[in-house]
Amino acid sequence: MNLSFDLRALRYFVAVAEHGGFTRAAQTLHVAQSAVSQTIAGLESRLELRLFHRHERRISLTPEGELLLGQARDLLSQAESIELAMREVHGLVKGEVRIGIPSMLGSYYFPPLLMGFKSRHPGIRLTVVEAGTRRLQRMIAEGELDLGVVTEDASTHRLECHRFLREEMVVCVPKDHRFAQRESVTARDVLSEPLVLFQDGYFHREFVDRLATETGQQPQVAFQSNLIPLTKAIVRQGFGITTFLRRVVEEPDLAAVSFEPSAWLDLSLAWNQGAYLSRAERTFVDFVLEHSPRLQH
Structure with missing residues (x-):
């Protein structure tokens, strides 16, 4: 079995699995369907495994495909973190912080913090999502958010949490x-x-x-x-x-x-445990923790 494969093949594989077909995956990836099909076929050949069941009008993951999906997502996430870290070495700072905030905090506690941060760092774009703490945890885990405000309990064991309020x-x-x-x-x-x-x-x-x-x-x-x-x-x-x-x-x-x-x-600012925080994200975290005493009044 040849285990050598590139990140592009893994990215195509994850796209097909998440979109349930080669056509929709190709549209999302902005490549030809034939390129996706050939890449997946090559990946299966190198692994000597069938990754998808091909049905008449749909596809589904085989047990081997299910196993690879989780590993592939982890590898792609790590690769993205490495790429971001290398860009920042050359001064190309990520210019956006995506944060999820429950409605009570977003309406009554966070506005001064967000405005203060934006005033100090006008070049960083803030994207704020309102949702319940459980949904925010899922969005952080799935990479849809960089940071989120959560209440700490047993379900947050995979998050790094810093209490601020x-x-x-x-x-x-x-x-x-x-x-x-x-x-x-x-x-x-x-x-x-x-x-x-x-x-x-x-x-x-x-x-x-x-x-x-x-x-x-x-x-x-x-x-x-x-x-x-x-x-x-x-x-x-x-x-x-x-x-x-x-x-x-x-x-x-x-x-x-x-x-x-x-x-x-107790409310905490949280992100995926072990995740790489960009310079912009780390700056935001430091700003919130520095100014959190003002939220108590």
Whole structure:
């Protein structure tokens, strides 16, 4: 068996596997379909393995192809990191940072950081994606994002995480709600009320689900929405209450009430463990960690 193959062959193989066919892979790669077919045939010949089942109108990976797919993705990722590192040696800095931020942080905590970074580094383009922490973890793992904000738990073991914010989770109620005059309320008190919650995959929802598990009490979900202004409007009108990071509740007609005991959330800036960070990405990470104390106030 001849195990020598080039990165181009692996790139073609991954494209065919991900797009489910030679035609779509060729279109994505901007090459002729015949070139893709010949490259895959040559790769199979050198490996002495069948990588794809050829059906009449579709293809699928063989078990050997499935094994190669994971290895090929890793190799291509490493090759991209090496190429980037070599470009930076010659001063060709990557000019973009792709970061994923949950909506609460993107709306209330990160704008000053993003504007401050852009002011200091006008040549670096920032691409900001809003999503729940679970989806952000997947996007980082799949290379769609360079960095993301996550809550640390067992599912982040493959990420390198640097905590930059510790903030209190509070109950958000209208000013005339019976909780508004209390210093604190228990999880059982909160779960007994109609709730306005984010959808699954957001740390806001996971926080409430964790309270439900700890108390053995089923939450009464009146509304589900990832839109913070809509959630606040529902709370103001008295159709439910919710939980937010404390700063999000700082409005005249809403009250922030602590949990008993107090509930705190640790948020971290994360990227793939062992991944090479470009100079632009490292500069952004350093900037966030340097200025993170300002987020606490």
